[in-house]
Amino acid sequence: MNTTEQEIEMEQLLRQADAIADDIVTMEMTDVAGAYDRLQERCHQSRRHVVLGRLMRYAAILALPLLLSTMVLAYLHFTSSQADIRFAEVKALDGTVVRFELPDSSVVWLNAGSQLRYPISFDGDKREVALQGEGYFEVKANREHPFYVHTPSGMSVYVYGTHFNVQAYDDSECIETSLEEGRLNVILPNKGQQLTLRPGEYVSYNKLTCQAMKSTTDVEVKTAWRKGELIFRNATLDEVFKALSRRFNVDISYRNHTNRDDRYRATFHDETLPQILDYLSKSTVLTWKYEPYHSSSTANKGQRKVLIDLY
Structure with missing residues (x-):
């Protein structure tokens, strides 16, 4: 290289x-x-x-x-x-008064021709029952679970524990609630307006005019039916005969041949229907008679029909 x-x-x-x-x-x-x-x-x-x-x-x-x-x-x-909520119904037939206890130990009296529908157990936040007719309630106190009574017209009342009376017959023009003790709240239909009652007060709600009137009253008079008494204070004959019809389980046909609207004040205890009608006929021109029991015009089987004329 x-x-x-x-x-x-x-x-x-x-x-x-x-x-x-x-x-x-x-x-x-x-x-x-x-x-x-x-x-x-x-x-x-x-x-x-x-x-x-x-x-x-x-x-x-x-x-x-x-x-x-x-x-x-x-x-x-x-x-x-x-779905599991089951209901019971209690009825008081015409001519009877029924007393019974609800599941919460509240006590109810039902007047003649009335019925109450209620759940067999009060498990919700409210204790609610539905009334047709007239009932007197002694509600067991429970501040956490108010007690409601509903009527067919839509008016309801609720309390936490007290004694009161509700009259809500289908054939009555007005629904009445009266308070004996404690405090009671009334819920009026449609408007949702509420009224508060104190002992000795009552509310009358007219189903036709949708007007409510609050006033004082004699609660003993309103609840005398529980003791088997009939007490009338400034009552019309229509009101008297409706009460007698339920009390004695009769079909009363009343014909007013006058233009008068007489008012009556009376108290009856153990009197029979003929005795009461005889008493009324002494203060006015009033005649009455039983229609034959076998008549086809009898309103309900088992009921006698009474024809009453006012002249």
Whole structure:
């Protein structure tokens, strides 16, 4: 090999040595340990994201049946609580007065021709009953569960514990509520207006005019029927005969041949129907008679019909 070739080969070796030296310097400047740590951290983070994502998916999968079961149980509880409510009815036939106790130990008297519908157990926030006719209530005190009496006309009363009377016969023009003791709230139909009664007060609601009148009253007179008494104070003959019809289980046909609207004041205890009618006929021109029992015009089977004429 001549001198020129040797110089060329030596020059190539020197350039390779310089390149290797540069690579060594670059490698020495590189933070291999730090890069390794960062790589490890990224791997851990990636692994955590993967695990977390899987856990969230698993949680969602597990929570879905739980959510569905909760919704189903809530629905079943609501519907069953509504469907499971069972009601009872108590009736007082014409000519009778019935006394009984409600599930909360409240006591109710039903006047003749009345009925009360109530749940066999008071499980809700309210104790609610529905009355047709007349009832006297001795409500067991419970501040957490008010006691409601609903009538067909839409008028309701509610108390927390007290004694009161409600008269709501279908054939009566007015609904009356009188309070003996405690405090009573009256909810009027349609308007939602409320009135508060104190002992010795009553409300009369006219179903035709939708007007209510609040006044004082003799509660003993309003509730005398519980003791088998009939007390009339400034009563019309229509009112008297309706009460007699229920008390004695008769169908009274009353014909007024005058334009008078006489008012009557009387108290009856153990008198029979003929005795009462004879008494009334002494103060006015009034005649009465029983229609034959077998007559086809008898309103209800088992009822006698009484024909009364006022002249």
